[in-house]
Amino acid sequence: MDLTINGSRHNVDLPDDMPLLWALRDGLNITSVKYGCGIAQCGACTVHIDGEAVRSCQVALADVWGEITTIEGLGTPDALHALQAAWIDHQVAQCGYCQSGQIMQAADLLARNPKPTDEDIDAAMSGNLCRCGTYPRIRAAVHSAARAMQEV
Amino acid sequence: MSRLGTYTRRGFLVGSVAVAGGVVFGVRTYNARLENPLTAGLAPGEAALTPYVKITADGITIITPRAEMGQGIHTTLASLVAEELDVELNQIGIEHGPPSSAYFNGGVVEEGYPFPTTDNGAVAEFARAQRDIPAVFLGYQITGGSTSTHDAYVKMRRAGAVARETLKAAAAARTGLPAMQLTTEAGAVVLPDKTRIPYTDLAAEAAATDLADVPELRPRGAWRILGKSQDRLDVVDKTTGRAIYASDIRLPGMRFGALRRSPHLGGSLRGFDASDALEMPGVDAVLDVGTGVVAVARDTWTAMRALDVVSYDWAPPTYPTNTAGHFEAIAAAFNPDQLDSRQRDEGNVEAALANATTIEGEYRAPYLAHATMEPMSAAALMQDGALQIWAGTQGPTVARREAALAAGIPEDSVTISTTLLGGAFGRRGEMDFVQIAARVAVQMQGTPVLLTYPREEDTSRGPYRPAAIGRFRATVADGVPVAVDISTASPSIMAGIDARGGAPAPIPGFLPDFTLAQALWDQPYGIENYRVSGYKSEPLLSVGFWRSVGASQNSFFHECMMDELALAADRDPVEMRLALMTDAPSRAVLEAVAEMAGWGSAPATGRARGVAFALAFGVPTAQIVEIEQTDSGIMVRDVWIAADVGVALDPRNLDAQLISGVNYGLSAAIGEEITLTDSAVDQSNFHDYPVLRMYQAPRIHTRILENQRHIRGIGEPGTPAVAPALANAVFALTGERLRELPLGKNVRFA
Numbered sequence: 018m019d020l021t022i023n024g025s026r027h028n029v030d031l032p033d034d035m036p037l038l039w040a041l042r043d044g045l046n047i048t049s050v051k052y053g054c055g056i057a058q059c060g061a062c063t064v065h066i067d068g069e070a071v072r073s074c075q076v077a078l079a080d081v082w083g084e085i086t087t088i089e090g091l092g093t094p095d096a097l098h099a100l101q102a103a104w105i106d107h108q109v110a111q112c113g114y115c116q117s118g119q120i121m122q123a124a125d126l127l128a129r130n131p132k133p134t135d136e137d138i139d140a141a142m143s144g145n146l147c148r149c150g151t152y153p154r155i156r157a158a159v160h161s162a163a164r165a166m167q168e169v
Numbered sequence: 170m171s172r173l174g175t176y177t178r179r180g181f182l183v184g185s186v187a188v189a190g191g192v193v194f195g196v197r198t199y200n201a202r203l204e205n206p207l208t209a210g211l212a213p214g215e216a217a218l219t220p221y222v223k224i225t226a227d228g229i230t231i232i233t234p235r236a237e238m239g240q241g242i243h244t245t246l247a248s249l250v251a252e253e254l255d256v257e258l259n260q261i262g263i264e265h266g267p268p269s270s271a272y273f274n275g276g277v278v279e280e281g282y283p284f285p286t287t288d289n290g291a292v293a294e295f296a297r298a299q300r301d302i303p304a305v306f307l308g309y310q311i312t313g314g315s316t317s318t319h320d321a322y323v324k325m326r327r328a329g330a331v332a333r334e335t336l337k338a339a340a341a342a343r344t345g346l347p348a349m350q351l352t353t354e355a356g357a358v359v360l361p362d363k364t365r366i367p368y369t370d371l372a373a374e375a376a377a378t379d380l381a382d383v384p385e386l387r388p389r390g391a392w393r394i395l396g397k398s399q400d401r402l403d404v405v406d407k408t409t410g411r412a413i414y415a416s417d418i419r420l421p422g423m424r425f426g427a428l429r430r431s432p433h434l435g436g437s438l439r440g441f442d443a444s445d446a447l448e449m450p451g452v453d454a455v456l457d458v459g460t461g462v463v464a465v466a467r468d469t470w471t472a473m474r475a476l477d478v479v480s481y482d483w484a485p486p487t488y489p490t491n492t493a494g495h496f497e498a499i500a501a502a503f504n505p506d507q508l509d510s511r512q513r514d515e516g517n518v519e520a521a522l523a524n525a526t527t528i529e530g531e532y533r534a535p536y537l538a539h540a541t542m543e544p545m546s547a548a549a550l551m552q553d554g555a556l557q558i559w560a561g562t563q564g565p566t567v568a569r570r571e572a573a574l575a576a577g578i579p580e581d582s583v584t585i586s587t588t589l590l591g592g593a594f595g596r597r598g599e600m601d602f603v604q605i606a607a608r609v610a611v612q613m614q615g616t617p618v619l620l621t622y623p624r625e626e627d628t629s630r631g632p633y634r635p636a637a638i639g640r641f642r643a644t645v646a647d648g649v650p651v652a653v654d655i656s657t658a659s660p661s662i663m664a665g666i667d668a669r670g671g672a673p674a675p676i677p678g679f680l681p682d683f684t685l686a687q688a689l690w691d692q693p694y695g696i697e698n699y700r701v702s703g704y705k706s707e708p709l710l711s712v713g714f715w716r717s718v719g720a721s722q723n724s725f726f727h728e729c730m731m732d733e734l735a736l737a738a739d740r741d742p743v744e745m746r747l748a749l750m751t752d753a754p755s756r757a758v759l760e761a762v763a764e765m766a767g768w769g770s771a772p773a774t775g776r777a778r779g780v781a782f783a784l785a786f787g788v789p790t791a792q793i794v795e796i797e798q799t800d801s802g803i804m805v806r807d808v809w810i811a812a813d814v815g816v817a818l819d820p821r822n823l824d825a826q827l828i829s830g831v832n833y834g835l836s837a838a839i840g841e842e843i844t845l846t847d848s849a850v851d852q853s854n855f856h857d858y859p860v861l862r863m864y865q866a867p868r869i870h871t872r873i874l875e876n877q878r879h880i881r882g883i884g885e886p887g888t889p890a891v892a893p894a895l896a897n898a899v900f901a902l903t904g905e906r907l908r909e910l911p912l913g914k915n916v917r918f919a
């Protein structure tokens with residue numbers, strides 16, 4: 018099966034019904050995509066398919082309908098995405114385990130709603146758990162990134 | 170140089186501590202135990218100047234030997250060394266380093282002392298000065314109890330200072346200039362003519378130079394790094410998907426394991442049939458790991474599915490079959506035979522209560538899961554008699570011992586690499602994932618295996634925060650409590666830890682469990698007749714350290730009681746506490762939080778506030794919670810929190826930790842609970858173990874004070890007071906006194 022991930026093509030020989038999460042993590046060693054629950058309750062596994070945030074634990078490999086973006090495809094230390102820059106500015110991460118999923122979810126939000134209110138952020142982000150309780154800083158960072166992206 | 174000289178200098182880190190505390194006896198033996206674990210791994214021309222500073226031609230590495238579980242400790246520890254070493258944080262690399270008793274944590278021992286942390290008397294201070302001696306003998310390299318910062322505060326600055334002076338000595342020898350004429354700045358020795366010799370250039374010579382004596386540490390006014398907010402050293406990696414946790418270890422030829430243990434916690438496996446599982450494509454093996462079964466496969470998903478088709482024969486449990494039975498056993502512990510400790514007994518409580526009108530209450534707190542975001546995991550490889558384990562552990566020295574025991578090999582054949590931790594909250598001080606990974610590795614010789622606990626296994630098998638009951642009887646007169654008799658009962662954390670292999674050293678059974686009445690007996694209130702008792706129930710579910718430990722239930726008991734007493738005394742709850750407090754820093758945090766929240770003015774219509782105070786882990790902390798009744802239930806709107814850490818090393822990180830501690834406690838107070846039916850835990854994943862989500866997270870306003878005498882850590886102190894403050898706010902809003910956690914059982918939250 019062919020997958021396009023962050024712009025490059027990968028061939029994987031794995032069962033059709035395997036969740037994308039495990040194909041990425043164990044098949045392709047893309048470990049920025051995290052396992053938290055496996056049942057669409059935590060958002061740690063969030064990636065984009067054709068620009069839309071999805072829970073990769075819920076997408077069977079055979080059903081992948083487009084190009085996959087993981088956090089590495091969003092930005093790198095040398096070329097940070099505005100959200101990552103805001104995340105660093107606000108020093109959001111604590112243990113950091115949830116943060117790839119949080120940022121991918123926030124990127125989806127800003128793509129659809131460039132000026133979200135607190136309520137919009139709560140609504141979009143409440144499927145992403147953070148046990149370190151970084152929620153207030155996530156909220157602040159999403160607002161900062163939204164402002165920065167407007168200015169460009 | 171004489172042998173004795175070498176000896177003293179190698180041991181300088183602790184030797185000087187012991188001398189400062191007035192202990193000269195035994196210094197030699199004590200020092201002799203402290204090898205520098207970095208020396209073994211050095212190539213020619215590389216220097217390990219103390220166990221914390223490694224310099225090679227390529228760069229400067231600071232060893233930060235505590236578990237980074239989100240609390241920012243790597244950055245704070247590196248800052249302590251960098252401040253004195255005269256390097257900038259962007260010039261260094263950090264490494265967790267190998268397990269070693271050189272990295273003992275003296276702070277952990279102190280937490281068990283029978284002195285309240287507010288006691289600055291001579292005996293208490295003497296005991297604190299001695300704390301490093303037992304810690305180093307026992308090899309406590311532990312991250313927990315919010316102890317890392319105060320343990321490292323002097324030790325790691327000294328390491329930086331000694332390394333700096335040693336580099337200067339090396340530069341002096343090279344240039345023929347007196348060391349006194351040399352200065353240091355940004356990773357270089359600077360000569361009088363402004364020529365800079367980078368430290369990396371001096372590595373080989375410094376390695377051959379005797380360690381300098383410990384110079385005087387710089388006063389706070391001269392700090393460049395400490396006391397100011399720093400960017401976390403791990404923040405870029407954690408924002409770009411590059412941070413590596415144990416679950417992310419990948420090795421050539423790696424296979425993936427998933428675990429299933431008995432639904433009867435701690436119960437044994439009588440047998441299992443894996444024939445169906447072994448037929449599944451991609452499944453390599455189904456292994457007996459003593460307490461359960463690990464399926465090993467091409468990928469974790471296949472391993473998890475394989476576990477579902479194994480048939481298991483689990484032995485029945487020895488504990489009561491349902492939640493009510495557990496609380497009955499805990500309630501039955503309130504009797505003289507099960508008294509574990511009575512660390513406070515002032516005045517004559519019996520007499521004072523005998524003929525008085527009393528107020529009584531019973532409070533309950535449930536078992537709680539830690540629910541770290543990263544489920545338990547570890548990678549392991551056994552090859553040619555050597556075992557390597559990669560794990561996010563809070564106790565690497567204990568992990569090495571436990572891995573060796575589980576694998577049946579000597580300890581020096583085991584290597585532990587400590588990765589980043591995807592949350593811990595006490596859970597990763599347990600050794601189960603290390604022991605099981607070792608047993609897997611032994612059976613899969615030559616094949617690296619990553620072991621992952623399915624979330625269901627992580628949630629439903631413990632160990633948990635103990636379930637507990639608090640009871641009080643009290644009486645008030647003239648606006649103040651005059652007699653308080655308060656008790657707590659729960660299963661004992663310390664009693665179970667030996668059997669699970671989590672303790673650094675055997676814990677004598679005759680000692681009271683210091684966690685049991687933690688933050689109940691040592692609260693800084695002056696009440697004429699005041700008695701605090703801890704009762705140990707029979708062993709029930711296995712219980713362990715959960716962020717803030719005993720304080721997580723005991724503050725709820727104590728501070729809801731204070732609210733009840735203020736009501737009975739017809740006093741404002743802030744004002745009554747202030748009147749009773751015997752410790753100035755404690756009073757100051759309560760005054761601060763009242764001012765921050767505008768306690769004197771009434772909240773807006775539909776809103777109400779509650780207050781609570783806790784002295785836990787040496788940090789006085791006060792919180793006010795404001796809630797609002799909405800159509801969809803109660804919303805927590807604002808939390809104000811003030812805490813005194815003595816010295817604030819990194820203000821923005823302290824703010825982050827207080828926010829984290831509050832949200833963790835709030836999550837549990839609103840909705841978390843582990844219950845049992847038919848001897849098995851009812852909860853398995855986040856759908857039935859609901860934790861705090863973004864829309865429920867309040868605004869949190871923090872303030873750090875620096876009035877107290879000792880520097881303290883902040884990982885846990887934010888947690889205890891939020892549950893009672895919330896319960897007291899619910900009382901203010903609804904008039905209903907909720908005495909059971911989670912509060913969401915009896916009132917609806919949005």
Ligand code: FES
Binds near residue numbers: 054073
């Ligand atoms: S792992 Fe996919 S939502 Fe939790």
Ligand code: FES
Binds near residue numbers: 150239
């Ligand atoms: S940063 Fe630890 S779970 Fe979010």
